[in-house]
Amino acid sequence: MTTQSLQINNVEFATRGERLQGTLRLADLPRLGELLASKNPASEQAVKDLAGRQDVVSEVAFQLGGEKDAMDQYILHLSIQANLPTFCQRCLKGMKIPMNLNFSYLIAKVDDAALLDVDELALGDDVDVQPPDQAMSVLALIEDELIMALPIAPAHDFSCTDVQKMQSGDKHNPFAVLKDLLKS
Numbered sequence: 001m002t003t004q005s006l007q008i009n010n011v012e013f014a015t016r017g018e019r020l021q022g023t024l025r026l027a028d029l030p031r032l033g034e035l036l037a038s039k040n041p042a043s044e045q046a047v048k049d050l051a052g053r054q055d056v057v058s059e060v061a062f063q064l065g066g067e068k069d070a071m072d073q074y075i076l077h078l079s080i081q082a083n084l085p086t087f088c089q090r091c092l093k094g095m096k097i098p099m100n101l102n103f104s105y106l107i108a109k110v111d112d113a114a115l116l117d118v119d120e121l122a123l124g125d126d127v128d129v130q131p132p133d134q135a136m137s138v139l140a141l142i143e144d145e146l147i148m149a150l151p152i153a154p155a156h157d158f159s160c161t162d163v164q165k166m167q168s169g170d171k172h173n174p175f176a177v178l179k180d181l182l183k184s
């Protein structure tokens with residue numbers, strides 16, 4: 001999929017009840033990639049290598065659906081599944097953050113949205129407003145949502161020692177990175 005095809009006229013998209021789905025490369029999401037890399041400033045190159053690996057390049061999948069509801073409101077539904085490579089903030093080893101996100105957007109001018117009673121929307125609590133846009137970037141929207149959902153300090157679920165025990169045969173010393181830092 002080319003990134004050019006990821007622009008939609010969001011009102012028409014909703015009116016026609018269109019569907020769009022695809023997978024994205026981390027390279028398509030440079031702001032996100034930079035943020036993931038910043039979790040370990042000592043190995044920026046390692047993140048670049050990680051992002052370039054075949055098994056991680058297409059790990060952001062999305063589905064977008066449009067809808068014009070019974071109240072003549074234009075709605076978009078977005079689902080994102082991702083497995084983002086970054087670094088554990090405790091042991092600095094590479095880790096992946098699985099994400100499964102769902103969003104709904106009401107397409108409305110901000111002035112109109114201010115007048116709407118959100119309770120009447122019956123769309124749930126997390127309804128964001130998107131202005132009508134003839135060329136809304138789906139790519140930028142996905143990137144923004146992933147950046148906002150990213151934990152500030154990602155860390156292994158189990159204790160890092162357990163993770164290292166599980167990776168049998170991996171004798172890599174987690175403090176090697178620190179040692180390198182001290183040397184430089």
Ligand SMILES: [Zn+2]
Pocket residue numbers: 088089090091092093155156159160163
């Ligand atoms: Zn860890």
